[in-house]
Amino acid sequence: MSLTIHWDNSGKLPPYSCIFWNFEGKWDWNEFMQCDQTAYNWHMEHLDHPIYTIADMTDSTGIPRKGAINFFLKSVNNVVPNRALVTIIAPGRGFMAAIEPIMRRLAPVTMQAYHRVQTLDEAYELILSHMATAE
Known part of the structure; x- marks a missing residue:
């Protein structure tokens, strides 16, 4: 499977506070x-406590384009009340950067929690900063 999830175990965040999505190579919507x-x-x-998400797309070969907006909308609307920030690591100016403005128009309130960064370190910094201000 080219797409996996697990609780973040980096030691940088408290246990069971962040779900880590790892996108590698080619993956599909299923x-x-x-x-x-x-x-x-x-x-x-x-x-x-709040639940954070890191979606690391650094090693992904791209986002399947067919149905992308529909699948992302399903996902952003399938949320739990204690979800905090969703940090997407998507280096460069690829497809993710192209559909982000569309998603922000289609789901403006939900998308306030979404942030795109360039590196894993930036993702952790953003989450730690949010945790510090949420206390």
């Missing part, structure tokens, strides 16, 4: 929806 459902099934709404 894999994406399976991972999205897995994350949802973890019953994060029962945790008493």
